[in-house]
Amino acid sequence: MTDIHLPVLLAETLEGLNLRPDGLYVDGTFGRGGHAAAILERLGPSGRLLALDQDPAAAHWAAERFGGDPRLTFIPATFSRVGEIIAGRGWAGQVDGILLDLGVSSPQLNDAERGFSFRQNGPLDMRMNPMTGISAAAWLSRISEAALDRVLVEFGEERFHRRVARAIITARDREPLTTTAQLAAIIAAAAPTREPGQHPATRSFQAIRIAVNNELGELAAVLPQAVAALKAGGRLTVISFHSLEDRMVKRFMREQAHGRELPPGLPVMGAPQGMTLRLIGRLIRPGVAEIAANPRARSALLRIGERLA
């Protein structure tokens, strides 16, 4: 069960990528290769897929599942390096489509040892790449209450952020926080009510995970590199899982499509800056059938842009 990941919005993403059998594609978030497998099915012998993922488990999976396929190259890397990696292959400005399916995969969430889950006990880690950076336990051991509070507000939109931040810091000052069960229990005791159908630690775990993995920094870094790598007519497809990420993607794509919005009252001098993308369709969400089959798809949001000349 832990190794199953159903790719979300699969048909919509493939259509959004506008796949050509001989095209050059990049999957910046390989995961378990669900989207990658479907892309490879549609590529001919000269099509190529470059896949990245920072999780060593994804590298293992890529070798197991697609090891013999000469059309696929897997690189263990964060997607904020995509520009340099694409340039290194001589693909700059040549790429037909780039997919980013953000966040964590089901196997990452379901494996207690990775420390993402508030439902199962495990070491308090939460790193997508456990070989680098610092674990959630180390991060929580040194953060100030004010900084933690900000993370809970900004990355988790946690209603009870003050109480939760205070409870975590008080507990941490008593003894080190080392397990997910310990953290989940502290948060549950601090949050006076829960949202229907949600564990009280859902938002705080999300917020801490985003901070530990610098997820918004990664997203801000990859978007301009992705657009720069595309050829004219190439597509950028981004699937996000919470409003914070989606707001960044929406804003970025709109600026690239319409130019940066100037403060009201300022005269416009010449053509607006940007204008590298054309927006394709509107925000796409999964239908009822997909959500029933894959509850993780519930919050998925897909946006598509096409590179202008």
Ligand SMILES: C[S@@+](CC[C@H](N)C(=O)[O-])C[C@H]1O[C@@H](n2cnc3c(N)ncnc32)[C@H](O)[C@@H]1O
């Ligand atoms: C939602 S899963 C992708 C699932 C994949 N599309 C599939 O169908 O199997 C997201 C994946 O992106 C990876 N990831 C997230 N942020 C990343 C980053 N900044 N750099 C590289 N990989 C990242 C995670 O490790 C995870 O494996």
